[in-house]
Amino acid sequence: xxxxxxxxxxxxxxxxxGKDEGVAELNQEANDITGVLSFTEIIEGEEAFxxxxxxxxxxxxxxxxxxxxxxxxxxxSEPIEYYPETREGIVNxxxxxxxxxxxxxxxxxxxxxxxx
Numbered sequence: 001x002x003x004x005x006x007x008x009x010x011x012x013x014x015x016x017x018g019k020d021e022g023v024a025e026l027n028q029e030a031n032d033i034t035g036v037l038s039f040t041e042i043i044e045g046e047e048a049f050x051x052x053x054x055x056x057x058x059x060x061x062x063x064x065x066x067x068x069x070x071x072x073x074x075x076x077s078e079p080i081e082y083y084p085e086t087r088e089g090i091v092n093x094x095x096x097x098x099x100x101x102x103x104x105x106x107x108x109x110x111x112x113x114x115x116x
Contacts, residue, residue: 003059003062003091004028005026005028005033005059005064005091005097006026006027006028007025007026007115007116008023008024008025008115008116009023009024009025009026009097009113009114009115009116010023010113010114010115010116011023011024011037011039011111011112011113012111012112013039013101013109013110013111013112014109014110014111015101015107015108015109015110016107016108016109017043017044017107018041018042018043018044018046019041019042020039020040020041020042020109020111021039021040021042022037022038022039022040023037023038023039023116024036024037024038024055024113026055028059031058031059031060032056032057032058033055033056033057033058033059033064033066034054034055034056034057035054035055035066036052036053036054036055037052037053037055037066037068038050038051038052038053038074039051041082047076047077047078049073049074049075049076049077049080049082050073050074050075050076051071051072051073051074051082052071052072052074053068053070053071053072053084054068054069054070054071055067055068055069056069057087059091062090062091062092063088063089063090064087064088064089064090064091064097064099065086065087065088066086066087066088067084067086067087068084068085068086071084083103083104083105083107084103084104085101085102085103085109086101086102086103087099087100087101087111088100088101089111089113095114095115096112096113096114097111097112097113098110098111098112098113099111
């Protein structure tokens with residue numbers, strides 16, 4: 001049975017300095033995935049900010065890679081530095097996408113995407 005990841009997903013990610021929470025809209029055509037990930041980033045000791053990322057990735061069997069190809073800071077009360085991530089994961093038996101991320105500074109995290 002082929003996997004179709006198209007649709008709306010709830011997104012959560014934990015990393016060494018904080019966490020992200022938001023939603024993703026994914027579109028899948030064959031093995032190619034595109035989409036938009038919108039989330040609030042909460043870093044310990046700093047004010048939260050919102051980010052919207054354009055995603056491009058692939059799926060092979062149950063393994064998925066998602067790369068941020070473009071991003072926009074949607075709201076922030078102060079200037080911030082945001083470093084795009086690459087996310088790699090699997091589609092597990094519960095239909096979740098789970099995996100790890102690493103940004104351009106080498107900060108790593110773990111994430112879960114669940115269908116809404």
